[in-house]
Structures are given as C-alpha cells and as structure tokens.
Amino acid sequence: MFTRGSKPNTPIDILIGKSARIRGDVDFSGGLHLDGRVTGSVRADGTPDSMLSVSEEGCIEGSVEAAHVVLNGAVKGDIRASERIVLGPRSRVQGDVYYGVIEAALGAEIQGRLVPLRGEDAPVAEADVAQV
Secondary structure, eight states: OOOTTOOOOOOOOEEEOTTOEEESOEEESSEEEESSEEESOEEEOSOTTOEEEEOTTOEEESOEEEEEEEESSEEESOEEEEEEEEEOTTOEEESOEEEEEEEEOTTOEEESEEEEEETTTEEOOGGGOEEO
C-alpha cells in the first residue's frame, strides 16, 4: 500500500491475533500488526521507523500514536502518524487524524478533523486544517 519506496524497513515484531482482546494500553517498539481488539491507547516508542498495521478485523478503542500507520480496520480515538498514514478502503476512524503524509483509498471514512503536522509534530494553524 505504500508508494514509491516510502515503505519503512520495519518488520512486524508483534502480532495480536483476531481472537485476542486486550484491555489496557499497548506500548511497542518496531512493528505491530493487529487483527484483534484493543480497548486502550496504542503507542509506539517514538522512533521514526515504528509501524502499526491494523487489519480489517482489527479495532482500537483509544488513541493511536506511531510514525507509520496502515489502517484497514477501525479506530475510535485520535490518530497521530508523525510520518505517514495509509487508510484502506474499509478503514473507519472516529476521531482526529494528525499526519505527516496521508494516503486514503476510496471508501475510507473519517469522522473528525484532518490535521497536517509540520516541523516537530506540532499541529498547524487552524486555518490550514481540513474538515471532514
């Protein structure tokens, strides 16, 4: 889903299967792939190559923070993708999306604001924010 060599060289270190249900925050480093459900925040360690991948069956009820996010499932909370976020055709977001670069497929749904990040992950002025 990444285009023109923009895919980070981060392998998936952690896999949460579709029958898994986690209540509480998840902090990770490297790559995390989620097929199950997390009720709590999901945060990467802040490295520029961290990656979160959420399948169509995956669901997060809480905030998300990672450099790279590939979403095909659902997130009920804000997403902060400091580098890039890719929204698949069946992705659903109920919250604001803060991004460095965004790529969205036809059919992706966002119920919230799109806020581009510039510089040191600071939100840009309100006039530059796209409303969805």
